[in-house]
Amino acid sequence: MDSIIQGISTFQGQVFPGQRRMYERLVRDGQRPNALIIACADSRVSPEHITQAGPGELFVCRNAGNIVPPFSQQNGGVSSAIEYAVVALGVRDVVVCGHSDCGAMKGLMGLEALAQKMPNVAAWLRHAHAAERIVCEAYPEDMDPAQRHRALALENVVVQLSNLRTHPSVAAALAKGELNLHGWFFEIETGQILAYDGEAGRFVPLGGEADLPVAEARDAPRVAAPEYARMAAE
Numbered sequence: 001m002d003s004i005i006q007g008i009s010t011f012q013g014q015v016f017p018g019q020r021r022m023y024e025r026l027v028r029d030g031q032r033p034n035a036l037i038i039a040c041a042d043s044r045v046s047p048e049h050i051t052q053a054g055p056g057e058l059f060v061c062r063n064a065g066n067i068v069p070p071f072s073q074q075n076g077g078v079s080s081a082i083e084y085a086v087v088a089l090g091v092r093d094v095v096v097c098g099h100s101d102c103g104a105m106k107g108l109m110g111l112e113a114l115a116q117k118m119p120n121v122a123a124w125l126r127h128a129h130a131a132e133r134i135v136c137e138a139y140p141e142d143m144d145p146a147q148r149h150r151a152l153a154l155e156n157v158v159v160q161l162s163n164l165r166t167h168p169s170v171a172a173a174l175a176k177g178e179l180n181l182h183g184w185f186f187e188i189e190t191g192q193i194l195a196y197d198g199e200a201g202r203f204v205p206l207g208g209e210a211d212l213p214v215a216e217a218r219d220a221p222r223v224a225a226p227e228y229a230r231m232a233a234e
């Protein structure tokens with residue numbers, strides 16, 4: 001704990017005094033984060049660090065495997081974070097961020113062995129089971145373990161984006177044209193971030209001049225008023 005306590009001391013003694021006004025403003029005006037980021041709890045994947053965001057800029061929810069359980073009546077931390085970010089804070093963008101060398105994805109590749117040692121982690125990873133099936137059944141059998149692991153982490157991001165859409169707050173905001181969904185993959189060893197292009201169905205490098213690829217874009221409300229009137233009349 002020594003280095004952590006030392007960090008707090010440095011923050012309070014050297015950093016906070018220069019940022020006091022910002023922190024005071026964040027309390028006076030409240031938070032208005034730009035986006036909700038659902039990332040892995042892995043200590044090497046810091047959403048604030050890789051986006052160079054400061055306090056108040058990102059609403060972050062992290063867990064093993066950057067998982068979004070599908071909506072259910074059962075209450076959960078991830079579901080509550082999503083609902084609060086979308087409904088109360090009105091974020092316009094939600095990012096699911098996976099990463100390379102993910103321990104959760106390694107666990108998913110050997111779920112039976114994992115269940116013996118870490119039953120809670122294994123039960124949690126069932127929300128990523130679809131990704132494991134996709135890689136087992138739709139990818140070439142002769143892929144080496146490293147390729148398989150990477151494919152699993154990428155497919156998991158896409159599966160979690162699907163789970164995200166089952167949440168009523170997300171579904172409604174998408175239908176109103178008020179939300180963008182993004183799927184990212186952070187490659188720890190290169191610092192590169194790949195973004196899922198929903199239209200092309202593939203991951204592309206993020207950055208440079210190109211527009212930000214989105215998994216699902218906000219768009220005009222799907223049901224225009226005259227059509228809605230017609231549907232209501234039928």
Ligand SMILES: [Zn+2]
Binds near residue numbers: 040042066101102
């Ligand atoms: Zn991870």
